[in-house]
Amino acid sequence: MIPRKPDTTEIAIVGAGPAGVAAAVTAARAGASVxxxxxxxxxxxxxxxxxxxTDxxxxxxxxxxSTIQQGRELLEGLSHPGIDLQCNTLAWNISADELVLDLYSPAGARALQAQRIILCAGATERAVPFPGWTLPGVIMAGAGQLMLKAHGLLxxxxxxxxxTGPLLQLAAVQLLEAGAQIAALVELRSRTEFLKSAAHLWRYPDKLGQGFATLQKLLQARVPIKFGHTIAQALGETEVSGAVIMRVDGDGQPIPGSETRFEVDTICLNYGFTPATELPRIAGCEQYFDQDYATYATATNDSLETSIAGILAAGETRGMGGAEVAVIEGQLAGSVAAQQLGFSPPFDQNGLSDKRLQARAVAASLGKMFQLKPGLCALAADDVPVCRCxxxxxxxVRAAIRNGVVQLNQLKPWTRAGMGRCQGRICGDILRQIVAAETGLPLSEIQPFTARAPVKPVPLEVVGGPVAETDTLTWEDHVGGYGVART
Amino acid sequence: MKAQRISKIEHGTPVSLIVNGQEIQAQAGESIAAALLAAGQRQISQNSKSRAPRGYFCGMGMCFECVATVDGVPNVRTCITEVTPGCVVETGS
Structure with a gap:
């Protein structure tokens, strides 16, 4: 690779979702180059x-x-002259010492050095494995929403x-309004659990009201809502032609004999989310176990600074919270970063911090309501692929665990789980659930896969430079393989 | 199973692309995955080990189940790649 001086900026923000855009607009309005x-x-x-x-x-x-409109208003802020928006650009590596991001876009590879980096990488939808879950026509619920939102396509x-959780109901309403038939909405929580958890939200009448309004639309449209059930099988040869659901006990264990079959062509899944934390983990930012959502996330202080100097995090990367939390945290992180560089941000940081804590409290209540249940692991019968890649x-996986594996990083060399193209993004959290179910260890003691660069596959020459025929390959202990000696 | 274009929503200008040698209609601005789903092609890749069919799954470029060869470039995530007029797509590998 030809050593080249990295481009420079004052504040680099990874991710142009709600948190990243709010951070960028706030910092740029304060006068920073973003x-x-x-x-x-x-x-x-x-x-x-x-x-x-369309518009x-x-x-x-x-x-x-309404969501599209809210988004459009937020995104209008990106036209600020202090903001350089670079789309189609993957930040595939981060260097904590120099605050340098390695970038790859169709135009090529380059590096960007910043005085502050704000990581707003968002989250990943979660599914649980069951027979047939790899068939075309089984999609994430959010993936269904994206086809509607972005393409007007059902x-x-x-x-x-x-x-489980509120996204399913919202997605169902959106699909209905777009003209879909909904054979059933299958919610893991029993009706009693659902109502009990709704009672926990009494302090947040807005959220409760939105939730009930959504539920009411589904009931009015006579969508069958199967509380206390789970998807148990997707039917079909080359694509989905049906679904089997089962009733579950309190632990989420499917009850034999309770199968019901539906003729459907599309199955949408959402068993919650996991924060996207690859870059902060590569940078060495401390992670913490978020008890409310039972996932690992990036730790920060109240100013949203991570444990690594110069790197901040906002939104889902810090723990699941939703778009409202993400926007507030983006504003706070943008404001803090700008102030550290000597600018005067437009926001009162104390006010933002209070708003943030309130919004986080609502998110925490929601997280506790809709955690996964350990019995669901029974759906992944021994012949069901867990790692799709x-x-x-x-x-x-279970055989490896019987042989003493208790961490995901041990599973990798043993089974190859997590070593495919998705780099464990889909199976990582599922594997944590299975290890916990098999060993009895608490989820908090099962660490995610180690994150490594590149965070997503990039062409080889982007990482190592072109390999000339005359290059000598040398054994490199740290990667356990041959590589081109770099000078 | 063909994905349905919602009739109330204004769609883009028509463009065509070549999928496995066949011309299909798509709309400017949409992703290759959207064009494939609208054309009824749900199987986009196959698993390298079992050859089992795979398709659009996460919709946001993280699962790599919808990869195809586009204009000769392998492993392109069709869900986050926009169609270009006349682009050549090979699915199923």
Whole structure:
């Protein structure tokens, strides 16, 4: 690789979702030069994804139009002259010492050095494995929403939605308004658990009201809501033609004999989310176990500074919280970073901190309500692939655990789970659940896979430079393989 | 199973692309995955080990189940890559 001086900026922000955009706009209005990096072609992240064809006007289904509109208002701030928005740009590595990000875009590879870096990488949807879950037509619920929001495309005709939490109901309403048939909404929580948990939200009448309004729309449309059930099987040869659901006990264990079958062409899954923490982990930012969502996330202080000097984090990367939390934290992080560089940010940081704590408290209540249940691991029968990329079965994972494996990093060399193209993003959290269920260890003691650069696959020459025929390959202990000696 | 374009929503200008040798219609600005789903092609890749069919799954470029060869470049995530007029897509590997 030809050593080249990195580009420079005052504040680099990774991710142009709600947190990243709010951070960028806040810091730029304070006077800082900001570079926003996003892997996708357009800003907005997943939540504020904008339609590719239209302005998302009144022709969009009502429940989508309001989110699109909110997003558009936030994104308008990106036109500030202090913001350099770089889309189609993957930040695939981070150096904590020099605050340098390695970037890759179709135009090529380069590096960007910043005085402050704000990581707003968002989150990943979570599914649980069950027979047939790799069939085309089984999609994440958010992936279904994206087809609606971005493309005005209904990814099927007759849907079954399964999982746990408020996103499923919202997605169901959006699909209905777009003209879909919904065969059933399958919610892990029993009706009693659902109502009990709703009672925990009494202090937040807005959230409660929104939740009930959504539920009411589904009931009015006579969508069958199967509380206390889970998806148990996707049927079909080359794509989905049906679904089997089962009743579950209090631990989430499917009850034999309770199977019900539905004729559907599309199954949408959402069993919660996991924070995207690859870059902060590569940088060495301390992680913590978020008890409310039972996931690891990036630790920060109240000013949203991570344990690494110069690196801040906002939004889901710090722990699941939703778009509202993400926007507030983006404003706070942008404000803190700008102030540290000598600018006067437009926000009162104390006020933002109070708002942030309130919004985080609501998110924490929601997290506690909709955690996964350990009995769901029973759906992954021994012949079901858990790691979709490498097709590692649940049986292979369980055999490794019987042989003494208790951490995900030990599973990797043993089974190849997590070593495929998705780098464990889909299976990582599922594997933690299975290890916990098999060993009895608490989830907090099972660490995520070690994050390594590149965080997503990039062409080899981007990482190591072109390999000339005359280059000598030398054994490199730290990677356990041959590499080109770098000078 | 063909994905349905919601009729109330204004769609983009038509463009065509070549998928496994066949011309299909798409709309400017949309992702290759959207064009494939609208054309009824749900299987986009196959697992390298079992050859089992795979398709659009996460929608946000993290699962790599919807990868295809686009204009000769392998492993392109069709869910986050926009169609370009006349682009050549090979699925199923």
């Amino acid at each position: 570079t926003v990096l996003d892997e996708y072609a357009r800003p907005g992240g997943q939540y504020y994804k904008q339609p590719v064809h 998302g006007g009144p022709s969009y289904p009502h429940s989508l139009a 990814p099927g005709k007759t849907f079954l939605l399964a999982g 490498e097709e590692v079965s649940a049986g292979e």
